[in-house]
Amino acid sequence: MTSVGSRRNDDTLVLGMNPHVQAEAEAIQKSNPRARVTTVRDSFQNDQVRARGSDGRMTVHDLRTEDGIRTFVATLGLPLAQGQKVVTAIASAGEDARDELAQLAQVWARAEKGGVVPSRLVLSGHSGGSNLWGEEGSFTNGVLTRSSLALLAAAMPRAAAGVEDLCIAACYNGGETTMEAWRALFPNLQTMWAYNGSAPGTFSGATAHLARWEKATRGEVASLRPDLLKGLRKGENLAVWSRREGYQTATVGASTTDLRVRQVAGHAAFERYFRGDEVVRDTQRGPLREHYNTLQALLGRPEVSASERSGLERARDQTLRLLFYGNAATRFQEAHRSVIRSGFAALGLNAPDFSRLGRKQALALIQSFESELARRSPRPVEAQRLLPLLTEGLRELQRSRIPDNWL
Numbered sequence: 001m002t003s004v005g006s007r008r009n010d011d012t013l014v015l016g017m018n019p020h021v022q023a024e025a026e027a028i029q030k031s032n033p034r035a036r037v038t039t040v041r042d043s044f045q046n047d048q049v050r051a052r053g054s055d056g057r058m059t060v061h062d063l064r065t066e067d068g069i070r071t072f073v074a075t076l077g078l079p080l081a082q083g084q085k086v087v088t089a090i091a092s093a094g095e096d097a098r099d100e101l102a103q104l105a106q107v108w109a110r111a112e113k114g115g116v117v118p119s120r121l122v123l124s125g126h127s128g129g130s131n132l133w134g135e136e137g138s139f140t141n142g143v144l145t146r147s148s149l150a151l152l153a154a155a156m157p158r159a160a161a162g163v164e165d166l167c168i169a170a171c172y173n174g175g176e177t178t179m180e181a182w183r184a185l186f187p188n189l190q191t192m193w194a195y196n197g198s199a200p201g202t203f204s205g206a207t208a209h210l211a212r213w214e215k216a217t218r219g220e221v222a223s224l225r226p227d228l229l230k231g232l233r234k235g236e237n238l239a240v241w242s243r244r245e246g247y248q249t250a251t252v253g254a255s256t257t258d259l260r261v262r263q264v265a266g267h268a269a270f271e272r273y274f275r276g277d278e279v280v281r282d283t284q285r286g287p288l289r290e291h292y293n294t295l296q297a298l299l300g301r302p303e304v305s306a307s308e309r310s311g312l313e314r315a316r317d318q319t320l321r322l323l324f325y326g327n328a329a330t331r332f333q334e335a336h337r338s339v340i341r342s343g344f345a346a347l348g349l350n351a352p353d354f355s356r357l358g359r360k361q362a363l364a365l366i367q368s369f370e371s372e373l374a375r376r377s378p379r380p381v382e383a384q385r386l387l388p389l390l391t392e393g394l395r396e397l398q399r400s401r402i403p404d405n406w407l
Contacts, residue, residue: 008119008164008220009118010034010035010219011035011038011117011119012028012036012037012118012121013040013117013118013120014038014039015039015040015104015123015144016040016122016124017042017100017125017126017133017134017142018134018135018141018202019135020202021039021124021202022041023207024122024124024206025037026207027210028122028210028211031210031214031215032218035218036118038107038118040100040104040107042096042099042134042141043099046064046096046099046142047063047095047097047142048060048061048062048063048099049063049106051072052075053074053075054075059071063090063098063099064098066087069090069102070087072102073086073087073090073105076109077109078113082112082155082156085155086105086155089151089152089154092145092148092151093142094143096142097142097144097145098142100142101144101148104152105156107159108160111156111159111162112158112159116162117162117163118163119163119164120163120164120167121166122167122169123149123167123169124170124206125141125144125169126170126171126405127168127171127172128171128172128296128317128320129173129175130145130178131143131144132144132170133405143404146182146185149185150185153186160187161188163186163189164186164188164190165192165221166182166191166193167193167194168192169206170195170199171195171199172195172196173194174194174195174196174197174237174238174239174249174300175239175297175300175301176239176247176300176302177300177301178299178300179192179241180302190221190242191223191240191241191242192241193217193224193239195234195237195238195239196238196249196253196297197234197237197293198237199234199237205232205233205234212232216228221242222242223242223243223244224240225240225248226248226249226250228240236250236251237250238250256303259294259297260298263294263295266290266291266294266295267291269287269288269290270288270322273288273322276359276360279359283324288323289323292316292319292320292323295312295315295316298312299313299316317397317398317399318396318397321397321407325359327406327407328406328407329355329359332355332389332393332394332402332406333355334355339385339389340386343382343385343386343387344386346380346383347373347376347380349369363394363395366391366394366395369386388401
């Protein structure tokens with residue numbers, strides 16, 4: 001049953017971090033031509049949005065600065081204290097994710113002023129379980145975190161309360177605890193749809209999946225069936241939650257005990273790839289992908305303790321970066337080319353191109369660089385500046401040095 005005070009509708013807001021989000025929105029629209037579908041996508045320029053001010057003029061706002069965020073939020077017509085919370089939420093987003101968050105705030109502002117917002121929300125992009133980002137290649141986009149979305153939902157509570165059906169069209173958001181974390185953003189949520197494993201891309205299944213989701217959540221819905229994608233590619237990865245039926249998955253998963261056994265066995269494979277003794281030939285299959293799936297499955301179990309979860313999250317992030325080490329090394333080289341050149345030159349060494357080196361070669365080179373720097377007195381500033389990028393970034397694959405959207 002829809003919550004008291006709800007203004008239920010079949011309108012849908014699709015927020016996509018990937019370039020083909022319009023095709024996903026059109027699949028929903030085609031499924032239900034009478035419903036309105038609003039699309040939020042990457043802006044015309046990184047972290048810039050257009051908004052109409054009180055004078056009726058359309059202005060471009062640069063969200064890379066706090067002043068730019070403030071002038072944008074002023075166009076929403078919210079009370080001062082609430083506007084400041086929206087400013088904080090948008091400012092919390094990383095580079096090239098503020099434009100999507102700001103566009104979402106534009107839609108949600110209607111509810112804060114007594115209007116109606118779409119009661120169905122789709123969040124689409126690449127994901128590792130808590131963030132959404134754009135794909136690799138010529139199209140790049142920022143990383144939109146769940147924490148930034150949570151801040152915006154808290155700042156705009158009437159809008160958040162208006163969301164009743166949530167679809168996360170992204171990989172690895174279907175674990176029970178992961179879905180619970182997303183549900184916490186929307187107090188009147190009736191249903192949620194996510195993937196307990198990998199999700200299909202836009203043109204490899206997502207549009208068909210979204211059409212079924214649209215039909216299943218049309219009207220007042222209090223339950224979803226986990227077999228709604230039966231017969232479709234990756235339909236076995238569907239996980240659903242509803243207020244009436246609770247959490248369900250399309251397939252029966254392994255026990256937590258079995259997953260912990262798999263984790264131990266999988267770590268040995270991880271070490272081989274981490275040392276560079278083995279090379280990832282297929283990012284979607286093989287021992288390293290299986291280990292990643294095991295870590296994700298464990299993180300979705302409510303019985304896993306907070307202390308264990310912290311270690312699993314670090315292992316998950318490191319394993320994901322190892323799976324896509326080629327992408328990470330290429331983006332690392334692009335981002336730090338001048339620092340790499342000056343750091344190696346400071347030690348009288350030729351600068352390498354890490355995008356062309358295998359992991360084993362890169363690790364050996366980093367070790368040589370570290371040893372050579374340790375022998376120097378004084379140690380060149382340029383080389384000292386480069387060292388943590390090499391050790392924490394390419395060697396240890398820390399998330400702080402290798403962002404999600406490099407993968």
